[in-house]
Amino acid sequence: MKNEWWKNAVIYQVYPKSFYDTNADGIGDLPGIDAKLDYLKELGIDAIWISPCYLSPQIDNGYDIADYRKIDPMFGENSDMIKLIDDAHKLGIKIIMDMVANHTSDKSSWFEESRKSRDNYFSDFYIWKDPKADGSEPNNWGSNFGGSAWTYDETRKQYYLHYYGKQQPDLNWENPKVRQAIYDVMRYWKAHGVDGWRMDVITSISKNQKFPDNDNPHHLKYVVGNQDNGPRMHEFIHEMNQEVLKPFDMMSVGEAPSSKSKDARLLVDPKREELNMIFTFEHMHVDRKPGDVNGRWAIQPMDVVQLKKTLADWQYNLDGHGWNALYFENHDRARTPSRWGNDQDYRYESATAFATVLHGLKGTPFIYQGEEIGMTNPKFELSDYEDIELKTNYQKLVEQEKTISSSNFLKAARKISRDNARTPMQWDNTKNAGFTQGKPWFKVNPNYRDLNVAADIKSSKSVFKYYKDLIKLRHRNPILEKGNFELLLPEDKSIFAYSREWNGEKWLVIANLSDTKQQVELLKDYSGYKDILGNYASDNEESILRPYEAKILKNM
CATH class of the missing domain: 3.90.400.10 (Oligo-1,6-glucosidase; Domain 2)
Structure with missing residues (x-):
């Protein structure tokens, strides 16, 4: 029987460049992750997913790999990675590396x-x-x-x-030598103790060999589309499973941008022997105007009803057919309290409300660095941003095609740009948020003086302590791994509520995802239930949920 440790696990993503710098060059490094293992052990996580730290020109922050077998000197040496793996294992923490198998750097x-x-x-x-x-x-x-x-x-x-930057040429997976070269890299890191893989845009590896033009309803010169789920994708991923994942019992989570819940079964159903889990993007589009020429930069207020529908679809459709990977934040996603919550008046409450919704679901929760203290988006100017995606899209949409104004693009960037998640980790209120003694590679969010790990842990409203409690609940209660899911109040525009049931036990997970009080008649049906976790200290009038109030109730 395979060890499916990831089903009861919580995984923490580290973006090494922005996590912790030990040599004062302004860039986070592998010894920096090692130095913070005790912090992560205290949080209670089971595994660390480390974004790419291989040799790279850093055109796309390491997702352009020049040498898969060499750690980039900015992060340390191969020996630092091996030490980190060993030190993490001593603390019972597994290490997951990021495999970019769709493309390399043009410097490879x-x-x-x-x-x-x-x-x-x-x-x-x-x-x-x-x-x-x-x-x-x-x-x-x-x-x-x-x-x-x-x-x-x-x-x-x-x-x-190249589906991404011109410095990121796509590999030809039709060539068996390419596939074997990738599997060899995976075996190399397995030999050094790596426990699993997060696989970047893995659903893009198979291309339609007829290379037809994409549909072009907007009459554009170039059209992004049809870049996922190519004709041989499942064949290639199954082969990778047989060559590497299965024989070495390695956990896998694939990035699958276009996947809907029903397609996902083909990737994660254990009988098919492809991947353990995938990251969908579907629920992250609930604040995007559908079909707009400006794509992800065409933002709109977050639709709670759509968020519930999407997450529930994944819960229902994968039940008995595979496993969910649960996330709201990562290196490509903005900070949830700023994007969907209220980071001014209810930062703690909105950070913990969204966390409660996510961690109560069936699947493996992923936490992105800083999420566990409720870090927020910085309000940068356009000149402050670093990300290649933002810069090239500004050029295309604002300057060339003139489909969005500069001020609206900035408004969107402040909500959803990938750079919102890449500001340095805020450890304390000393210079540069305690991230580095040097000049940080990227601006620190100015709110670090008040919002940082040291301050949060001491606070009466500690996001960190709330995350610790959520993680303990998962480790100690099989209902979170095994229980049935049922969505409640599907049409309510503010309340996210669902039940989990297993072995005679029943839980209600409920959150008000708005900044106004909500009357919730449903709570009367659960009046005999016991509160096991909540993000407000004081009791409340029956059947009222305060702004961003969240709680988990359990039958007695």
Whole structure:
């Protein structure tokens, strides 16, 4: 029987660049993660997912890998990674690495060789196509970072494909040598003790070999679309499972941007032997105007009814057919209290309300660094941002296509930009939030003087302590792993409520996701239940939930 440790686990994501710097160069490092293991042990987490720390030119913050087997000197050395794995294991904490298997950096030796000629060992490691007769790109595919997904290479006199930056050429998974090269990298890190993998955009690895134009309803020059779930995707992921994941009993969670709950079964049903879990993006689009030409920058107020519907679909459709990965924040997502809650008047309450909703669900909760103290989005100016996605989209949408104004783009950036999650971790109120003695690689959120780990742990409203309690509940109560889920009040625009039931035990998880008091008649049905966790200290009038009030009740 496989050890399915991840089903009762809570996993903590570290973005190493912004976590903790030990050598005063302004960049977080692996010894910095090692130095904070006791902090993470105190929180109660079971595993750490570390965003890419391999050798990289850092065009896309490490998601452009030049050498999969070498730790980037900015983070330390291979020996630091091995020490971190060993030290974490001594504390009972597992280590999950980030595998970027869809693309590499253009500085990878594989790509440098591939572009030299059409007939060397690495020639077909990437996707090369001849220009059209007029010299233009092979089709109208667009890059997620703006512009064409094709870049012309003078040496080979061909275009190469890149779903992201032009410095991130896509690997050719049709080539068995590419697949084996990736599996070898995974075996290499397994040999050094790694326990599992988070797999970046893994559903993009198979391409439609006919390379047809994408549908173009907005009459754009380049169109992003049809970049996931290619014809051989399941075959490739199953092969990876058989070659690496299954024989070495490694946990896997795949990033699957386009997946809906019913498709997800094909990826996570244990009988199919592909992945243990996937990250969906579906629930993260509840504040996006659907079908808008400005994509994720077309923001609207968060729709609680849609959030409930989406999360419930995943609970129902995966029940008995696979496992959920639960998250609201990560390195690509903004801070929840700022994005969906109220980070001014109810920061503690909104941080803990959303946490309660997430951690009560069936699945494995993921916590992103700083989430456990309720970190917020910084209110930066456009010139302060670093992210390649933001910069290229500003160029495309504001300057070239003029489909959004600069002020509306900034408003959206302050809500949803990936950079909101990448500001340095706020440890204390000393210089640079205690993150570094040097000059931070990225601006620290100015609110660190009040909002930091040291202050939060001492506070009567400690987000950290609330997360600790949520994690303890998961570890001590099998109902959270095994219980049935039922959504309640599906049409209520403010209240997220559901029950969990198992073995004669029944829990109610309920949260008011608004900044106004709500009358909730449903609570009368649970009047004999006992409060086991809540984010308000004092009792309340029966059947009233205060702004962002959340509680978990249990039958006696």
